[in-house]
Amino acid sequence: MDVVVTEEQAAARDLSFDDWVDARVPALLRFAYLVTGSQHAAEDAVQSALTRACEKWARVRRTTDPDAYVRRMVVNAHISAWRRSGRRELPVAEVRDTEVVDHATGVATGDAVWRVCGTLPPQQRAAVVLRYYEDLEYAEIAEILGVTQATVRSHVHRALVAMRAELQEEDGDE
């Protein structure tokens, strides 16, 4: 089967690790922030992922999509850290009552979508971010998360149901 390689991907193969990182870190940090919900956690996850990628760069850069590899590591690094911290999902009501504060800006965020994201387990949250921020297809998301497409669809569907309910409640209050 021929693998279609984009110009961007082909160029990545010739890039040194440093050059690739220079170009990609801002986007990775934004992605990691959306997955983790925290500036600090995003930095940790990206650092872990890049350290790992650096070790294996000779092989990683020859893949069709180094971005997918590093994004997968960002998600997995966050999941591992999340488990070790013993964290759990928070019900939306609890998040609302606690007034979620965005540590990056110190501003209390009130939108329903972000509130619901804050309650999702990391893998499910990553699926939502990959779908609606990175605009990936379900097959690509499944590859990154290491799960089946059916699982990805289920993750996204359940998240949307929760967001729809939260938005309806928010819209009803207004």
Add this chain to the structure above:
Amino acid sequence: MSEYDDDLERRVRASLDTHAGKVDTTVALRIDRPHSRRQRWLALGAVAAVVVAIAAITVPVVVLDDHGRSPERPAAVDVPAQWRTEYWHDISVQVPAGWAWGAGPLSRDRDLTRCGGPRVGTPYVGRPIYQSDVCVLERLAPAATAPYVWLDAPVEPGTVDLPNGYVQDTVEVDADGTTVTVGSDDSALRARVLASVSSQRLCPSTIDPDDPNLVHMPIDGTGELESFHLCAYSPDSDDAYELVYGRVLESRSYDAFREASDDAPAGSARCKAPPGLVVLTATSDDLYGDEPVTRTWVADVGCGLLTSTAGQLRLTERAIDTWADQGLRSTLPAFIGWQG
């Protein structure tokens, strides 16, 4: 998609875009370079040039790998066709594949007793477990008419002549005093079974159920599956979780297990149930390295919980069916139920 769904999707995208814009992308990231023992600081800003500072002392960076473990591929055991491998604590032994799983002798009030099956006349491998509330003194049990192997029976090493031409051989196989007993009227069978006894490398012989590293996965993701196996543990009289059963599974079991469990709903906290933990381990190629990588799940069968790195999920019967064979169901108290 309906107009309402379009609106929902638009709001989701808008929210994510807004929050993505809030992150500080100019922070200095710390990337530990391999081989050089140097630490590289990467400072990003509007300027494309990279600033590198070489630290005299390397500050360790947390690399979230599979917890420093060097995963070994499960030892490839040469098992002749029509035979299978049984695992118990530190040892493995081969028995004919068609044998049943039953209860081996236990020591009670300085007597040997057996609490469970199989039916008389059925060849079996027995473990010192409670399969039933009904216990029979071994000295009062009918004479053996089918061969058997006992793992870790409280029997003195040596050879005993039994009725029906049967001979029972017991050997002590390790420094902990673990024994293997084989009873049969076929001397070649006895010799073959005893010759197959060895130190097992499939599973850790004990686990700490509260060890957070029990569940792990490789950060990089995994390549092609190399092997999938399970290790089952039950607490002993000192509450130490020791290996009571192990089995190498087929790749189709892995596929079926992933399909049955990946999107399972969240599970609740631990409950009070007959104990038994099953650790499932998938060993795969490392896509970008030379060493294999492992991913593990822990199934608490009694409480219906499956723990993965993604959290605690409900352990469904459908998921259990992908890896639980008759041997496991006959051995783990969580399947057998409260006894004794």
